[in-house]
Amino acid sequence: MRRSARRGVAAVALTALSLLCACAAGPRLESVTTPAAPEVTLTGDGIRWTVLLNAWSAYPIDLWRYFTPVRVRIENGRSDDLQIRYEDFVALDAANQQYRGVPPGEVARAVSGGLRPPDPSEQPRPRLVAGPWYYPYWRRRWEPYYGPWYPDPYFYPYGWPRPAAQDVLTLGLREGRLLAGASAEGFVYLQYATARGGVLTVSWTPHLADGARLSTRSARFRVVR
Numbered sequence: 001m002r003r004s005a006r007r008g009v010a011a012v013a014l015t016a017l018s019l020l021c022a023c024a025a026g027p028r029l030e031s032v033t034t035p036a037a038p039e040v041t042l043t044g045d046g047i048r049w050t051v052l053l054n055a056w057s058a059y060p061i062d063l064w065r066y067f068t069p070v071r072v073r074i075e076n077g078r079s080d081d082l083q084i085r086y087e088d089f090v091a092l093d094a095a096n097q098q099y100r101g102v103p104p105g106e107v108a109r110a111v112s113g114g115l116r117p118p119d120p121s122e123q124p125r126p127r128l129v130a131g132p133w134y135y136p137y138w139r140r141r142w143e144p145y146y147g148p149w150y151p152d153p154y155f156y157p158y159g160w161p162r163p164a165a166q167d168v169l170t171l172g173l174r175e176g177r178l179l180a181g182a183s184a185e186g187f188v189y190l191q192y193a194t195a196r197g198g199v200l201t202v203s204w205t206p207h208l209a210d211g212a213r214l215s216t217r218s219a220r221f222r223v224v225r
Contacts (some may be wrong), residue, residue, distance in 0.1 A: 026064035027194040028054050029221040042217040046078035047206055051219050056187065058167035060111055067107055068099070068193040070202060073185040074178060081209035082178040088205045089188045094198035099191040104172030107189045108165035177209055197223045 030053065031040050041050040055071035056063055063069055068091070076082050089101035173186030193200055203218040 026062065027197070028224045029070075029194075029200065030224055032199060032220040032222055035222070040219045040221075042219060044217060045206070045214045046076070047082070047214070048075040048077060049073070049204060049206075049217055050075075051202060053221070058171055060167075063107075063111065063168070063189075064194065066111060066192055067102060068190040069187045070190060071185070071187050072173060072204070073183065074206075075183040076178045076180060079180050081180055083207045083209050083211070084173065084175050084178050084184060085207065086173075086175060086188065088207060089190065090203050090205075091190050091193045092201045092203070093193065093196050094200075095196060097196065099193040102189045102191060103175075104169050104187075104189060107172070108168045111168060112165045194223045197225060199223070 031037050039050050039052045041048060050073040052071040052073065056069040086101035086103050091099040171187050173188050174184060178184050200221050200223055201218050202221065203216050205216040206214045
């Protein structure tokens, strides 16, 4: 590879890395009681509920701009079944603003395009592009291909946006029955709950399969920017 080509590839790689880092630098949650803890666990009624902090690293990496993804683990130590429902998850900020759990299907449609909510930060978003890459037409002479950013005025990269919905759907917490002795883990997508900062209280009110309501459990987190 020619020296100028290597410099061009390196410059593009650094630019892409900078954009990705900018996307990932969102607000973080830390426990009010144990700030250094990577997770918070609450027990009661034979149920173990764990909130795993700052666990989203999938695509889109800037999901925090539109929703607040919270990874939870539910372990049912009871002799009867639980009913997992998104509506049972809620967050409350210091101003008593309430944020509900949003089904993964709605989140996926929002981040995929048409239903995307406005960006609260009002900052332009970088566009991640995935291959393949094509030549627009044949050159008169053959030259080796050094990658999508080959520095030649006769070439340009062409690609399509990487699908944004797949990770949201596959990593989301599943609704439905949680059998006695079983466990489930996945992301609960809250309405954009970290915009105001301060303290955020995340709560879950479990229900049994017959609809009976159990006691609400809540964990308090500090929004760190």
